[in-house]
Amino acid sequence: MISDKIILKRASTVDEPLVQSLFERSPSYFKKVDGSDVLHHFAKKEMQDKPKSCLPTYEKVFLLAFLKDKLFGVVDLHKDHPIIGTAYIGLLLVDDEFQEKGIGRSLYFATEKYAINNLNITRFLLGVSELNEVTGFWEKVGFSNNGKSYI
Numbered sequence: 001m002i003s004d005k006i007i008l009k010r011a012s013t014v015d016e017p018l019v020q021s022l023f024e025r026s027p028s029y030f031k032k033v034d035g036s037d038v039l040h041h042f043a044k045k046e047m048q049d050k051p052k053s054c055l056p057t058y059e060k061v062f063l064l065a066f067l068k069d070k071l072f073g074v075v076d077l078h079k080d081h082p083i084i085g086t087a088y089i090g091l092l093l094v095d096d097e098f099q100e101k102g103i104g105r106s107l108y109f110a111t112e113k114y115a116i117n118n119l120n121i122t123r124f125l126l127g128v129s130e131l132n133e134v135t136g137f138w139e140k141v142g143f144s145n146n147g148k149s150y151i
């Protein structure tokens with residue numbers, strides 16, 4: 001299974017150039033949602049953005065996803081947001097060249113496993129931009145009404 005071969009690592013600020021280069025070779029998401037090319041600060045912004053108000057246990061968890069040492073995706077998780085035990089998914093992005101091969105699904109399931117095992121998460125939540133037609137993807141990985149629960 002591909003999801004067993006995916007290595008997830010928590011990013012730190014030194015990884016910004018790596019994430020920026022992934023974004024620059026995957027411009028389609030940003031074209032749709034931001035209506036622009038990938039600007040120089042997009043990785044920094046995605047890696048630092050946090051909700052305006054959050055619980056004391058909140059953590060921003062930005063994950064880098066590798067297959068055979070190649071960064072092919074990222075996941076922006078907000079632990080304990082908006083409530084304890086819930087992870088809000090800010091972004092799950094797969095390199096444009098890796099899309100439509102089942103890799104997004106595998107990345108989601110690897111993320112789910114990571115969050116359940118490492119972050120005490122039992123419920124996943126997300127918001128889908130009206131500009132981005134991805135509801136079908138989230139339904140395929142088990143979401144309904146933009147949420148998925150293991151309670």
Ligand SMILES: CC(C)(COP(=O)(O)OP(=O)(O)OC[C@H]1O[C@@H](n2cnc3c(N)ncnc32)[C@H](O)[C@@H]1OP(=O)(O)O)[C@@H](O)C(=O)NCCC(=O)NCCS
Pocket residue numbers: 029089090091092093094095098099100101102103104105106132133134135136137138140
């Ligand atoms: C959304 C995204 C992660 C999907 O990744 P992917 O690797 O192309 O998806 P997969 O190949 O694993 O697809 C899994 C299933 O979802 C379906 N699917 C994928 N993208 C879809 C979309 N945009 N709309 C409807 N269904 C979709 C696939 O057809 C597949 O269905 P199947 O099991 O019947 O074959 C990828 O397109 C991406 O990174 N997009 C840019 C970032 C983004 O929009 N992220 C989501 C919002 S945070």
